[in-house]
Amino acid sequence: MKTIIIDIVPHSESRENLDIRMVELASLVSTYGGVTIIKEVQKRDTPDYRTFIGSGKLDELIAEGELLGAELLIIGNIMKPSQIYQVNEILREKKSKMQAWDRVDLILKIFAQHANSPESKLQIELASIKHMGPRIYGMGMDLSRQGGGSKNAKGQGETNTEIMKRHLREQTEKIREKLLVYERTRSEHRKNRKRRGFTTIGIVGYTNAGKSTLFNLLTKKQVIAEDKLFATLGTHVGKLYLANDVVDEAVYEPGMQILLSDTIGFIRDLPPNLIAAFHSTLEDSIESDVLLHVIDASDPNMIEKIEIVEDTLRRIEATAPRIRVYNKVDLPGSQTILETDTPEILGNVSISAVTGEGIDDLKELIKQVLL
Ligand SMILES: Nc1nc2c(ncn2[C@@H]2O[C@H](COP(=O)(O)OP(=O)(O)OP(=O)(O)O)[C@@H](O)[C@H]2O)c(=O)[nH]1
Ligand SMILES: [Mg+2]
Structure with a gap:
């Protein structure tokens, strides 16, 4: 096109x-x-x-x-x-x-192109109504001017704009109700995980930072990771394998299991309506014990994107402490860690989710933070 x-x-x-x-x-x-x-x-x-x-x-x-x-x-x-x-x-x-x-x-x-679960489809429908609704009222106004309008049961006139608004309101309500069911299920799952002693880590970050690539590496799962914006729209949860050559599993508290979740990325100028529509998807991350903020260190605009993510996290009230993961250090021109004295930032680490460089350091850091 x-x-x-x-x-x-x-x-x-x-x-x-x-x-x-x-x-x-x-x-x-x-x-x-x-x-x-x-x-x-x-x-x-x-x-x-x-x-x-x-x-x-x-x-x-x-x-x-x-x-x-x-x-x-x-x-x-x-x-x-x-x-x-x-x-x-x-x-x-x-x-x-x-x-x-x-x-x-x-x-x-x-x-809409990337939505593949019934939940994300509903979320997008909701966001679209919020975004497009007023435009549709605009069209309604045009119709009214052309002498449209109808009478409702009580015989009172209802303009096309009113009909349109009412219709969209009803649609919105229906979608909200359906989404609530998913929200409840998610919240039940979270409670179950807590009961079973799982610790949860949420991966967050700007779109295309490499969140899913890191998720796949750490969980041995295969979520689609590609050079597209918003490749991930739903939430994926997997077990994090911390044991490797550096981290001796025996040292690690036995029975303690960690669940990692990967979710939708952020981007500048996201209207609040759009974020709100994805609230149930984002909740798994918001409610995590720790967040991994994945940063594309090869991006010339890295610092501004870090700020956008921080700002979005504030807006969705995700206050969990976080580890900053500077990804893609295998690429030329990738930048070094930005020192910060924010108490919520528990640590910084440089990695490449593609070559595996720095992954042991990341696991070590996660271990330190959780134990
Ligand atoms: N060179 C290099 N490329 C990477 C690295 N990590 C991820 N990528 C590439 O960056 C692109 C985006 O990776 P994803 O894992 O899909 O990124 P994401 O953050 O999940 O993106 P969305 O789900 O779209 O928000 C893909 O083409 C990856 O192969 C890395 O460490 N080095
Ligand atoms: Mg992704």
């Missing part, structure tokens, strides 16, 4: 940040299966009220899209429902083949 991407940034944004944002946006597009044919950056301090990008720029992009046969226009920002609605209206009026999505639309589409 030929795609045009445009990112709107304030004049103050640094050159470096611009590049980083663009690389991430392009990799979201390719994760979705799109082929980026035009990348544009527009510098403006306040987005256009009506269309976010401004009608001049939009016209330009529509013309370019027409010429190159583009089907998708991705705006790398979070737009107001009315703005994205307007842009799509303009595309329709100009008979463009393109559809416009904002950043959240794109992430939701990727989530």
Whole structure:
């Protein structure tokens, strides 16, 4: 799918940040299966009220899209429902083949592609209603203006917008109820694990940091790990094998078992609604005794991504102490450990989940932290 991407940034944004944002946006597009044919950056301090990008720029992009046969226009920002609605209206009026999505639309589409459990499907449905709902009200308003509307049983008029809102509210309720069942099951499982004396470790981190690769290495499981954003959407739990040449199992408290969980990754600018929708999936990590924060040390934007993860953890109230795992040190240019005196950070370790370098150090650290 030929795609045009445009990112709107304030004049103050640094050159470096611009590049980083663009690389991430392009990799979201390719994760979705799109082929980026035009990348544009527009510098403006306040987005256009009506269309976010401004009608001049939009016209330009529509013309370019027409010429190159583009089907998708991705705006790398979070737009107001009315703005994205307007842009799509303009595309329709100009008979463009393109559809416009904002950043959240794109992430939701990727989530929908990767969702393979009934629970994650429900979570995405919920997040989509939250995100798309107001846009649908917008369409409802248009219909009302065209003289729509109907009467309810009591004979009182109910506008299309009201009907739409009520319908979405009911949908949301239904999904919430279904999700609650999963949430209860998860919470039962957690209680069982506690009763059986399991210690739990949750793997968290930015998307594509290597969480699933590390999970597979430590649990000998085979969760899909690939160079795509949001390859993992559900939660996987496996037993952590601590015994190896360095850590003598006899020294390790016998009978103490550790469960490791791998889950969905974080990304910048995740709207709270989206995070909330994934709450039950994230709960296994939130409620862990210890967190492993996996960091891609080869990423030039490592420090900012660490901050985004910390911020997201705060937002979901995941307060467990954590070990920072600097991954991908086999890659050239990978950075060293960022020293920190935050008391919740129990330790730092450099590893490669691919070559196995540093894994013994990590296990040793886990042992020290847990015993
Ligand atoms: N060179 C190198 N590549 C790695 C390492 N760890 C993971 N990768 C690669 O990084 C990519 C992402 O790995 P995943 O394990 O899927 O990352 P993730 O954090 O689970 O990503 P999501 O589930 O998509 O959020 C894959 O292509 C891995 O092969 C490492 O230590 N070194
Ligand atoms: Mg993963």
